Amino acid sequence: MKQKMVLRFPAAVVEQPFTYHLIKDYNLMINILKANINPRMEGRMVVEISGAEDDFHRGIEFLQSSGVKAFPLEQEIAWVExxxxxxxxxxxxxxxxALVLERPSMEVKFLNEKCIICxxxxxxxxxxAMEARF
Ligand code: SF4
Ligand code: SF4
Known part of the structure; x- marks a missing residue:
């Protein structure tokens, strides 16, 4: 499976090597799409995680048990049609x-699976009409 996720790190754990553990201990591939990490401050990353479904769920449980909040990316940016x-x-x-103009209707559509939360x-x-829900 492949899933884009938003990871939010509290300041207390922001310097820990979570991506390393996801790769090494849970056999997951991590593609970092966006990262905002500062020492001793809350951090946020947008990542695409791919791997076996069991490994994915175990990896997310590991993050959450370590204090990292993990959300599917599509919950973060919303288009209010x-x-x-x-x-x-x-x-x-x-x-x-992620925002495309459809023809011939010339209407805009939001493809949230492509959004990288820039x-x-x-x-x-x-x-x-575009809202951040975080
Ligand atoms: S947050 Fe960035 S990537 Fe997502 S829809 Fe808006 S402009 Fe596109
Ligand atoms: S109103 Fe906002 S969301 Fe709609 S097309 Fe214009 S910029 Fe995009």
């Missing part, structure tokens, strides 16, 4: 291709 005016401003700036669209959207 009712507010969207389909202006297309977000499509141009999204680096991951947050560029939050500032670019004039209608405040």
């Amino acid at each position: 009712e507010r969207c005016t389909h202006c297309g401003a977000c499509v141009i700036i999204c680096p991951a291709g 947050e560029h669209c939050l500032k670019a959207c004039p209608a405040r």
